[in-house]
Amino acid sequence: MPILEIQDLQTYYTTLRGFVRAVDRASLQVEKGEALGLAGESGCGKTTIALSILKILPRGGRIMGGKILFKGQDIVKIPEGEFRKNIRWKGISIVFQGAMNALNPVYRVGDQMVEAILTHEKVSKKDAVERVGMLLETVGIDPSRASNYPHEFSGGMRQRALIAMSLACNPELLIADEPGTALDVIVAAQVLKLMKELKTKLNLGMMLITHDLSIIADTCEKTAIMYAGKVAEAADVVAVFKEPLHPYTQGLIGAFPSIKSAKSSITSIPGQPPDLLEPPPGCRFHPRCSYAMEICTKKEPEFLDVGQNHFVACHLVNKA
Helix, strand or coil: CCCEEEEEEEEEEEEECCEEEEEEEEEECCCCCCCCECCCCCCHHHHHHHHHCEEEEECCEEEEEEEEEEEEEEEEHCCCCHHHHHHHHCCCEEECCHHHHCCCCCCEEEEEEEEHHHCCCCCHHHHHHHHHHHHHCCCCCCHHHCCCCCCCCCCHHHHHHHHHHHHHCCEEEEECCCCCCCCCCHHHHHHHHHHHHHHHHHEEEEEEEECHHHHHHHHHEEEEEEEECEEEEEHHHHHHHHHHHHHHHHHHCCCCCCCCCCCCCCCCCCCCCCCCCCCCCCCHHHHHCCCCCCHCCCCCCCCCCCCCCEEEEHHHHCCC
8 A cells, every 4th residue: 555645636726816726636656665756847736736745735725626645544634633743744744945944043953853843742852852863863963963053054954954853753754845955966965865865764655846857867766747737647767767658758858968878959848837727728738749639639638557557648648
């Protein structure tokens, strides 16, 4: 059984002009001890999926339909009080993007971590402080630095501290939203390496949200490509990179430079993502797709398994 299974999730934002269909019938799975990479353009719904899982959507955001199964239980139906006590942080935790601003600047780093532990678990403050020291040591920070304020940490150390905080209550699923944001490439690589090691060591299920396909290739076992609120393609990482079937996935990979292949020009995807207040009929990618057929403008493609757990939503593939 997957530790996380999302079935036909619909999350909309209410605006004066109507509903923004940020996530529209998206389906995903994450196994225990496995990392799923979630990729796509800005505004495609990646972060909204993460916020929906943790039920921390901003004002105006609402889950309109679908299921989010955590260890087989539909957490959408769990009351907020019970969810806060038993699921959020204890079962599922998140590392937010933007380590520079994620920690409270007026509280010591260790105190913020202790507060998280005491809020969700019945332990003494002494035990919580000891656990904070072990967590900081796990992520490569001297435990004595727990008494420091966030401004005394470098960007990489803040991100490591956030990872330690996300592990404070021993969750089974970790969501990382752009963990390398605002970090230089060397520090970002160190953070991602740490997360990969922790996933293996702690047997965590992990969802990694990123724009960078190379990070997914290096860190994850599976990947899902999102476009305009929908999952366009999902499969094993090797399958997606070697044999991408959806035209959007092909475009993303074609826009990414390779240092190993023969010299070639980088391709781009023409046009802009659609307005999710009024998405186009049929396949949402058809206005930008060079393979679009008449059926693509009228009928939405089904998200089908084309073999070996390789799922694609494309009339071209389904027709073949």
